[in-house]
Amino acid sequence: MTPLVGREAFPLLAAHPELVYLDSAATAQKPRAVLDAIREFYEHDYANPHRGAYALSVRATDRYQDARERVARFFGVADPDTLIFTRGTTESLNLVALAWGRAAVGAGDEIVVTAAEHHANFVPWQQLALERGARLRVCELTADGHIDLDHLQSLLGARTRVVAFHHVSNVLGTIAPVREIAAMARAAGAVSVCDGAQAAPHLRVDVDALEVDFYAASGHKMCGPMGIGVLVGRRAVLEAMPPWLTGGDMIEFVHDEHSTWNVLPHRLEAGTPNVAGAVGLAAAVDFLESVDMDAVRAHERGLLRAAYERLAAIEGVRIHGPGADERSGVLSFGVADIHPHDLATILDARHVCIRAGHHCAQPLMRRLGEPATARASFYLYNDASDIDALVAGIATARELFGHAGV
Amino acid sequence: MPASDGPAPHLQALYQELILDHYRRPRNQGALEHPDAAIERRNPSCGDIIRLQVAFEDGVVRALRFAGQGCAISQASASMMTQVLQGKPREEVERLSRRFTAMIGGDADAATDRSLGDLRALAGVARLPSRHGCALLAWKALADALARQG
Numbered sequence: 001m002t003p004l005v006g007r008e009a010f011p012l013l014a015a016h017p018e019l020v021y022l023d024s025a026a027t028a029q030k031p032r033a034v035l036d037a038i039r040e041f042y043e044h045d046y047a048n049p050h051r052g053a054y055a056l057s058v059r060a061t062d063r064y065q066d067a068r069e070r071v072a073r074f075f076g077v078a079d080p081d082t083l084i085f086t087r088g089t090t091e092s093l094n095l096v097a098l099a100w101g102r103a104a105v106g107a108g109d110e111i112v113v114t115a116a117e118h119h120a121n122f123v124p125w126q127q128l129a130l131e132r133g134a135r136l137r138v139c140e141l142t143a144d145g146h147i148d149l150d151h152l153q154s155l156l157g158a159r160t161r162v163v164a165f166h167h168v169s170n171v172l173g174t175i176a177p178v179r180e181i182a183a184m185a186r187a188a189g190a191v192s193v194c195d196g197a198q199a200a201p202h203l204r205v206d207v208d209a210l211e212v213d214f215y216a217a218s219g220h221k222m223c224g225p226m227g228i229g230v231l232v233g234r235r236a237v238l239e240a241m242p243p244w245l246t247g248g249d250m251i252e253f254v255h256d257e258h259s260t261w262n263v264l265p266h267r268l269e270a271g272t273p274n275v276a277g278a279v280g281l282a283a284a285v286d287f288l289e290s291v292d293m294d295a296v297r298a299h300e301r302g303l304l305r306a307a308y309e310r311l312a313a314i315e316g317v318r319i320h321g322p323g324a325d326e327r328s329g330v331l332s333f334g335v336a337d338i339h340p341h342d343l344a345t346i347l348d349a350r351h352v353c354i355r356a357g358h359h360c361a362q363p364l365m366r367r368l369g370e371p372a373t374a375r376a377s378f379y380l381y382n383d384a385s386d387i388d389a390l391v392a393g394i395a396t397a398r399e400l401f402g403h404a405g406v
Numbered sequence: 407m408p409a410s411d412g413p414a415p416h417l418q419a420l421y422q423e424l425i426l427d428h429y430r431r432p433r434n435q436g437a438l439e440h441p442d443a444a445i446e447r448r449n450p451s452c453g454d455i456i457r458l459q460v461a462f463e464d465g466v467v468r469a470l471r472f473a474g475q476g477c478a479i480s481q482a483s484a485s486m487m488t489q490v491l492q493g494k495p496r497e498e499v500e501r502l503s504r505r506f507t508a509m510i511g512g513d514a515d516a517a518t519d520r521s522l523g524d525l526r527a528l529a530g531v532a533r534l535p536s537r538h539g540c541a542l543l544a545w546k547a548l549a550d551a552l553a554r555q556g
Contacts, residue, residue: 342479348536349413356452358452371453371454371475371476372453400413401426402426
């Protein structure tokens, strides 16, 4: 199996042919097209948008607005003004918890999250519950790691204000039925908040069709630059929200005693925006669409099947979560009594980059009964040779730890 | 599964029998009946935990016990630390702590210091910056315990 897009399109991978990069779930390597777009913006159209009375600033403003429209199209969002640029998924989810949540959640209300949430979609809700005197309810998972929809249904009630859940788990790779969960939340009168950080890079995501109230994603995991992400919200919910950060650009008029707010998207984007980040993210979605998201999914499925089969055949390997076809992007596992950090160090000596640890999902780790796992994740530049290197590295680790049979 | 083409020598030196033995059969594991200091230290980036208990007597570290969870390096470091330090005067404990920290920081002279005993097996961690925190976790707990004792 060859890469879907060759390493030559990714300057870092081209410059380091020895590197076996299996940590794309943490962050994806950057295609040259994205780096070029950022440089081109700084070299030709760079100024502070929105405030300028000169042509250059108008160009910068246009680039920012073009990027918003481009990224909105990628996410299947018809109304680009409902796409808010943020620093990333963490900021997007905190924005919802702090702006919407503080206004909408009160004492005795209930907040539902799942046991598989990344800390970014768990802790903001836990803290909101503590602050408001609300109750945090944790929806458990089925034996193979999917959200237990029966349990979820049993948690929903008249006091449920919000259901926060993942589209794709960053540990198990499980793909959640987003539309169905959003409908369950809606039927209970609750707002749905979906963490799409691990889905947007790998699956075709049509946010309008998912009918969620909020959807969050990070640019850097989908070939864009670090420091840019999105929050898509339903217009009525966004407009009912108080602002969260105040300052420049987000105001309409500042009186001595009070202020009035600008329209969407500006009222939720205080201060000088990250235009270069937005331009880079627009280039990234151009790149992904030129490759085709269905092809990305098919390529990863092939890699996941191969990796799952070969890892499962190694004595002492425990793979967490469902079979290869029910997951996207990531494979979490343990090897005998070799701690994932030791495994990662041994793989690193062979230039194989994996993630080891709790993956910012400690509630899930407790339920898996593992303090940490090793995680290999795949993207469009990976191929069968990367799986060979991973398997050979695991063999080395088993040898070092005295688990013979190599 | 393809045959391994052999681990790198620096990893062979690090994951040697002695370290794996301390990882799998940690010494001085458990709890003291009347500890003078009980410290829990976590490494938030990886989730490793060390719970260290110390009993002092007349300026001597009379007993050390630990419980923990984590990688071979963090657990072996804790196990060997308790073995080397138990029964040593406080000043000597502080000196050895400085020597061990220097060794992990890459001080070649410290790496040959015989007074560190088995701990010298961890010298290879020096060239793995991402693992320094693992090797030093138990020692940070020890520093907390010494500070608490005053």
